[in-house]
Amino acid sequence: MRDGVEQMIQQLNGEMPAGTERELGLSRRVFLQFCAGMAATLGLPAGAEAAIARSIVAKRRPSVIWLHLSECTGCTESMLISEHPAIDKLILELVSLDYHETLFAGAGKQAEAARKASMAANKGKYLLVVEGAVSTKDGGIYCKIGGRTATELLNECAKDAAAVIALGSCASWGGMPSAQPNPTGCTGVSEVWKGPVVNIPGCPPNPYNFLSTVVHYITFGRFPDLDNQGRPKFAYSRLIHENCERRPHFDNGRFAEEFGDFGHRSGWCLYRLGCKGPETYANCPAVLFGDAGGGCWPVGTGHPCIGCTERGIGFEKPIHSLAELKFVTSPAFYPHIVEEQGKGVSVAAAAVLAGGVGIAIGAAAAMAKNLGKGSKPENKPAPKSEDSPDGEE
Numbered sequence: 001m002r003d004g005v006e007q008m009i010q011q012l013n014g015e016m017p018a019g020t021e022r023e024l025g026l027s028r029r030v031f032l033q034f035c036a037g038m039a040a041t042l043g044l045p046a047g048a049e050a051a052i053a054r055s056i057v058a059k060r061r062p063s064v065i066w067l068h069l070s071e072c073t074g075c076t077e078s079m080l081i082s083e084h085p086a087i088d089k090l091i092l093e094l095v096s097l098d099y100h101e102t103l104f105a106g107a108g109k110q111a112e113a114a115r116k117a118s119m120a121a122n123k124g125k126y127l128l129v130v131e132g133a134v135s136t137k138d139g140g141i142y143c144k145i146g147g148r149t150a151t152e153l154l155n156e157c158a159k160d161a162a163a164v165i166a167l168g169s170c171a172s173w174g175g176m177p178s179a180q181p182n183p184t185g186c187t188g189v190s191e192v193w194k195g196p197v198v199n200i201p202g203c204p205p206n207p208y209n210f211l212s213t214v215v216h217y218i219t220f221g222r223f224p225d226l227d228n229q230g231r232p233k234f235a236y237s238r239l240i241h242e243n244c245e246r247r248p249h250f251d252n253g254r255f256a257e258e259f260g261d262f263g264h265r266s267g268w269c270l271y272r273l274g275c276k277g278p279e280t281y282a283n284c285p286a287v288l289f290g291d292a293g294g295g296c297w298p299v300g301t302g303h304p305c306i307g308c309t310e311r312g313i314g315f316e317k318p319i320h321s322l323a324e325l326k327f328v329t330s331p332a333f334y335p336h337i338v339e340e341q342g343k344g345v346s347v348a349a350a351a352v353l354a355g356g357v358g359i360a361i362g363a364a365a366a367m368a369k370n371l372g373k374g375s376k377p378e379n380k381p382a383p384k385s386e387d388s389p390d391g392e393e
């Protein structure tokens with residue numbers, strides 16, 4: 001990637017107007033590295049990073065109307081706390097944020113007037129970003145803004161939008177406010193607005209997935225490819241379990257059984273604590289959160305994934321129930337093919353090496369066998385140190 005960045009710096013040096021660095025609050029090098037990273041995240045071919053850099057610098061800034069319905073505002077929070085490069089700055093550079101219910105300094109009639117003025121001035125061209133679920137029960141009385149129900153507001157704003165983005169699990173499919181017994185009848189944007197909707201689930205969603213989607217739209221005039229649930233494929237096409245750093249422990253039958261036990265403190269697999277990584281599609285282990293370094297994602301910090309990006313799992317399945325094991329596929333980065341002190345090839349590695357469905361089924365059977373074992377490491381002597389107060393022998 002470094003060569004690409006160097007090349008781009010050469011190419012774009014003459015094109016970036018003076019003051020760009022000051023305006024972006026980033027050095028030219030960091031900005032271009034960011035563009036290269038974004039192109040890689042989106043899975044774009046070589047050269048796309050230059051197109052991204054040009055479109056950010058050219059400031060083809062679409063107007064954005066950002067609604068807040070039933071939610072916790074964590075989606076906006078997660079954008080604002082990211083750093084390196086400061087994602088909030090980039091978002092504000094990329095789009096013209098004409099209405100945002102929590103970031104707006106104005107309130108009441110003033111804010112409503114700004115929304116209407118911007119919608120009229122940018123009719124058919126603005127992006128509508130919806131954060132939060134649509135509360136529909138009892139005529140929508142549980143979520144009203146400016147005297148209008150969430151449904152009325154959504155339909156009014158979506159009607160003249162160029163595109164609608166449902167940001168977060170609440171907006172994508174109801175999320176946390178729609179958890180049973182769902183007293184306010186919360187549901188996702190696409191259940192109410194019948195036009196096309198891009199869903200970026202997660203509670204909160206990863207800000208880079210949102211930013212990459214917007215960057216793609218601004219650069220190429222269309223959204224990246226979506227899956228059958230309206231989610232950008234670049235972010236939601238792999239199971240978390242495929243890229244989890246604890247996967248070798250899963251494959252070798254080393255599981256934490258309780259929070260704080262030896263296995264948990266040793267970083268073993270969290271499957272038995274209810275981790276939903278095996279049935280949840282998202283790029284959390286690769287993209288991470290908060291720019292705080294390696295391991296900064298739920299499983300990395302020792303908590304099982306609750307499946308927050310997955311409809312029917314997050315906020316619906318009990319947090320500590322066992323996940324359904326969907327497939328046995330190879331992680332993108334697999335640290336060990338043959339375990340150091342092992343007797344042979346690890347289970348997922350067997351599937352990779354065989355590369356066939358039939359063998360993968362065999363691997364699944366071996367995996368199921370491992371799941372039936374205790375959480376002692378398959379190939380290692382039991383720990384003898386005082387570090388093992390849970391009787392792991």
Ligand code: FSX
Nearest residue numbers: 071073074075168169203
């Ligand atoms: Fe929902 Fe976002 Fe979770 Fe919270 O707004 S996706 S509750 S992080 O804030 O909508």
Ligand code: SF4
Nearest residue numbers: 244247269270275277
């Ligand atoms: Fe990681 Fe969870 Fe899969 Fe274990 S079950 S490997 S913790 S994603």
Ligand code: F3S
Nearest residue numbers: 284305306307308309
């Ligand atoms: Fe959510 Fe699981 Fe990622 S809980 S943030 S999908 S690791």
